[in-house]
Amino acid sequence: MNLDHNKFPDANAIRQAARRIDNYIHQTPILTSLSINKIFNAKIFFKCENFQKAGSFKSRGAVNAVFSLSEENLKKGVATHSSGNHAQALARAANLRKTNAYIVMPENSPEVKISAVKSYGGIVTFCKPNLKAREETLLKIIQETNATEIHPYNDYRIISGQATAAKEIFDKIDNPDFILTPVGGGGLLSGTALSTYFFSPSTKVIAAEPEQANDAYLSFYQNKFIPSKNPNTIADGLLTSLGTLTYPIIRKYVHGIVTVSEKSIIEAMKLIWERMKIIIEPSSAVPVAALLENKFNYHRKNIVIILSGGNIDLNNLPWQNK
Amino acid sequence: MNLDHNKFPDANAIRQAARRIDNYIHQTPILTSLSINKIFNAKIFFKCENFQKAGSFKSRGAVNAVFSLSEENLKKGVATHSSGNHAQALARAANLRKTNAYIVMPENSPEVKISAVKSYGGIVTFCKPNLKAREETLLKIIQETNATEIHPYNDYRIISGQATAAKEIFDKIDNPDFILTPVGGGGLLSGTALSTYFFSPSTKVIAAEPEQANDAYLSFYQNKFIPSKNPNTIADGLLTSLGTLTYPIIRKYVHGIVTVSEKSIIEAMKLIWERMKIIIEPSSAVPVAALLENKFNYHRKNIVIILSGGNIDLNNLPWQNK
Numbered sequence: 001m002n003l004d005h006n007k008f009p010d011a012n013a014i015r016q017a018a019r020r021i022d023n024y025i026h027q028t029p030i031l032t033s034l035s036i037n038k039i040f041n042a043k044i045f046f047k048c049e050n051f052q053k054a055g056s057f058k059s060r061g062a063v064n065a066v067f068s069l070s071e072e073n074l075k076k077g078v079a080t081h082s083s084g085n086h087a088q089a090l091a092r093a094a095n096l097r098k099t100n101a102y103i104v105m106p107e108n109s110p111e112v113k114i115s116a117v118k119s120y121g122g123i124v125t126f127c128k129p130n131l132k133a134r135e136e137t138l139l140k141i142i143q144e145t146n147a148t149e150i151h152p153y154n155d156y157r158i159i160s161g162q163a164t165a166a167k168e169i170f171d172k173i174d175n176p177d178f179i180l181t182p183v184g185g186g187g188l189l190s191g192t193a194l195s196t197y198f199f200s201p202s203t204k205v206i207a208a209e210p211e212q213a214n215d216a217y218l219s220f221y222q223n224k225f226i227p228s229k230n231p232n233t234i235a236d237g238l239l240t241s242l243g244t245l246t247y248p249i250i251r252k253y254v255h256g257i258v259t260v261s262e263k264s265i266i267e268a269m270k271l272i273w274e275r276m277k278i279i280i281e282p283s284s285a286v287p288v289a290a291l292l293e294n295k296f297n298y299h300r301k302n303i304v305i306i307l308s309g310g311n312i313d314l315n316n317l318p319w320q321n322k
Numbered sequence: 323m324n325l326d327h328n329k330f331p332d333a334n335a336i337r338q339a340a341r342r343i344d345n346y347i348h349q350t351p352i353l354t355s356l357s358i359n360k361i362f363n364a365k366i367f368f369k370c371e372n373f374q375k376a377g378s379f380k381s382r383g384a385v386n387a388v389f390s391l392s393e394e395n396l397k398k399g400v401a402t403h404s405s406g407n408h409a410q411a412l413a414r415a416a417n418l419r420k421t422n423a424y425i426v427m428p429e430n431s432p433e434v435k436i437s438a439v440k441s442y443g444g445i446v447t448f449c450k451p452n453l454k455a456r457e458e459t460l461l462k463i464i465q466e467t468n469a470t471e472i473h474p475y476n477d478y479r480i481i482s483g484q485a486t487a488a489k490e491i492f493d494k495i496d497n498p499d500f501i502l503t504p505v506g507g508g509g510l511l512s513g514t515a516l517s518t519y520f521f522s523p524s525t526k527v528i529a530a531e532p533e534q535a536n537d538a539y540l541s542f543y544q545n546k547f548i549p550s551k552n553p554n555t556i557a558d559g560l561l562t563s564l565g566t567l568t569y570p571i572i573r574k575y576v577h578g579i580v581t582v583s584e585k586s587i588i589e590a591m592k593l594i595w596e597r598m599k600i601i602i603e604p605s606s607a608v609p610v611a612a613l614l615e616n617k618f619n620y621h622r623k624n625i626v627i628i629l630s631g632g633n634i635d636l637n638n639l640p641w642q643n644k
Contacts, residue, residue, distance in 0.1 A: 029351070050599045051598075051599055270636060273601055273636055274636060276373075277372045277373055277600060277601040277602075277632035278600055279595055279599040279600065279601060280599075310599035314592060314595055314596060314639070314641065315641060315642065317636070317639070319636065319637065320637065
């Protein structure tokens with residue numbers, strides 16, 4: 001049995017993850033835009049995980065986790081509850097290994113997300129839209145199938161996988177001043193913080209979070225784990241609270257967390273669409289919103305922003321509800 | 323004086339144009355998508371001129387034309403009438419040479435297009451929204467300023483510039499079976515056809531045109547120049563008719579022209595946004611629509627599609643008016 005699950009990720013675990021997933025994910029491009037640089041008076045590098053397989057960075061962790069399973073466990077399949085990008089990524093990863101992905105989704109999930117999971121061969125079970133129902137339904141499925149639960153972020157295999165995005169960046173860009181990610185459950189952020197610590201230690205890691213889902217911000221600055229209360233943000237990937245594995249990493253290896261308004265998230269998202277002609281989802285716009293709100297001193301610096309994903313319902317764009 | 327204006331473009335003229343513009347335009351990426359390839363059962367390469375400077379391929383021709391001017395003519399500035407991508411591209415090109423771009427725009431032009439032209443330093447003169455007023459206003463400005471008119475497509479410097487997009491493709495992809503472009507005035511199509519003739523003669527050039535603006539289709543198959551009558555299409559870059567310079571090139575060097583419905587254009591545009599996470603304007607979607615409508619036998623072939631531009635009003639997307 002592979003013990004990655006239980007072992008705190010070191011530099012080798014991240015390098016191993018990068019090799020393990022290499023054939024099954026995109027080494028996404030890093031884009032720049034002169035007009036964006038001019039607006040912010042900084043040199044900004046966008047790591048485009050919106051172009052990643054299944055539309056977000058979640059494919060990195062999901063592939064790493066699924067491809068870490070023993071042959072015996074692999075046969076029994078994998079399971080998770082998720083209405084978002086992790087569900088698609090896990091379904092795809094399981095499909096690559098020709099095993100089952102049991103995905104518990106709230107019955108009010110958007111049709112576009114359900115069909116995306118199904119298009120990758122995911123086996124969807126619906127439940128009431130609350131955490132208790134999600135967890136109970138998942139538990140029941142796992143008891144029936146003996147599938148391995150792959151948590152969306154509270155799992156070292158997932159964290160090591162997400163860490164590969166920052167590793168790819170540091171393979172190409174030497175010592176940027178800052179690296180920015182959004183933070184929800186903290187899988188991308190903790191992986192990024194570890195990769196930065198190992199591979200670009202002079203770089204400062206800044207996380208950006210919606211004001212209206214600010215559990216990471218509160219936990220970070222009050223030095224204790226504070227879960228979300230009624231989070232409500234357009235950045236639907238960031239509604240979750242930190243986990244018991246991600247929070248300690250973030251506390252130790254992240255340099256700052258800033259919060260941004262919903263208005264800034266929408267403005268930042270539209271700015272990227274208009275200037276860069278690429279589609280990013282609201283969660284991806286959160287670090288850009290931190291620049292719009294001047295939340296730290298970034299002028300004339302080299303900044304990497306991880307654009308986390310590009311999955312969005314094109315029939316329902318935020319600037320049209322205003 | 324530079325005579326490019328009057329000389330039919332040969333392979334050297336296109337090579338010269340490529341060198342002339344090299345520092346001032348993007349060598350845009352060529353993207354592929356496994357899911358799109360699967361849908362169409364073909365291998366499709368997308369040349370992303372939506373990522374081009376000023377948001378469309380028009381920067382190629384505009385830079386080539388402006389940088390071909392004599393110092394004496396350059397001082398007097400350049401002029402055109404356009405409400406679209408050529409206006410932005412010409413304003414930007416003139417700005418690079420620190421000279422004036424006089425842009426005649428219909429008074430009902432969208433605010434977003436007017437401010438884009440102004441952001442590049444273009445000097446905008448408004449006129450009534452009809453061709454007569456546009457031409458008269460332009461003539462008056464040219465008489466006053468002695469500026470050089472740079473027509474959006476009926477100019478060999480422009481055609482040579484637009485031809486560089488296909489040249490870049492053939493530098494990277496050997497002998498694709500097909501190359502597809504949209505056709506409006508025919509600058510991109512005629513340039514592409516010439517580059518194909520010179521640099522990849524086994525490749526077939528197919529143009530795609532909206533059914534509701536089908537002057538190129540009619541002219542091509544009836545073997546005589548037939549201008550548009552009341553064209554009406556969401557592909558706002560394709561409303562113009564072929565020109566006296568572009569039509570003969572198209573007649574001689576293009577292999578086929580197909581037409582597509584408005585419905586298919588919108589469907590194709592949304593498909594590219596959703597699957598590739600990139601923003602293309604409706605004109606760019608027209609060749610993709612030709613695949614959706616199965617307008618020629620492309621299965622299992624290598625196909626290059628030039629995505630012509632990415633300038634679109636994000637507040638007014640076509641699938642939301644349905």
